[in-house]
Amino acid sequence: MTGSVEQGTSQTHGNTRILHFLVRLPRSMEGVWPAFATPEGLAAWFTPADVLEPRLGGAVSLRGVGAGQVTAWDVDRVAEYTLEDGGRLRFHLERDGDAGCALRFTREFRGDGESEAAWRAIFERLIESVG
Template identity: 55%
Template sequence: MDVAHAPHAPHGTRTVRQVVHLPRPEEDVWPALAARHGLRSWLAAVDVLEPRLGGAVALRWLDDPAGAAVTGTVTAWDVERVVEYTFTGGAGRVRFHLEPGEHGDRAATVLRLTHTFDGPEALREDQEAAWRVRFDRLSAVLL
């Protein structure tokens, strides 16, 4: 997994970017990012998910079982390619972008994550580590 660090942004805005190479085609990866059962298998319990642009979303992260649900809106929806969830209350925006594997390999997928949120630098470091663990779970689920 390649990890790119975003430069420090003003006003406490932080960005985590990660690139994950998965040995599965995009159509196998998409449900893990954009369907209740898929998200539940590696990332979050889904209280609400309206799978469309402008739809409501409410997730409870699996790695924070005592945490409250984060709620928001689906702010990008390009089926089998891009899904973005923008949350209220400082949880920020999580965007997943899928593309074919290296050299156009349709049997593999490159997943690009961008997670933007407000908070201190230490929170960015924590989120970066959390996404690495989450993507390890996703890889295990997809095998």
């Protein structure tokens, strides 16, 4: 199984944009989880986490993205980071076949600073880092 970025949708609600992606990954949920839940994992494909307290209510600071807190934490399944600027990143893993998993990703932010194309490139790095 190879990884793929299968879907990307964008919605706008006032000044808030919401991006949704479905990314198929060639490893188990347990094998992929550290990519979203550890500073080393995030730095390998996305951005360094200067602070990441891996628990509900823990602090998080993602370099170049923002700081806030962990607002959902279900080990091997869901990590959600809500930022002080009102932005949010949600990583939701599901089983996908015998050996793979699917990431349902949501990015909520204000303004025009991010694009579907930029996130597609980021997810290609994720697929390479976990493959």
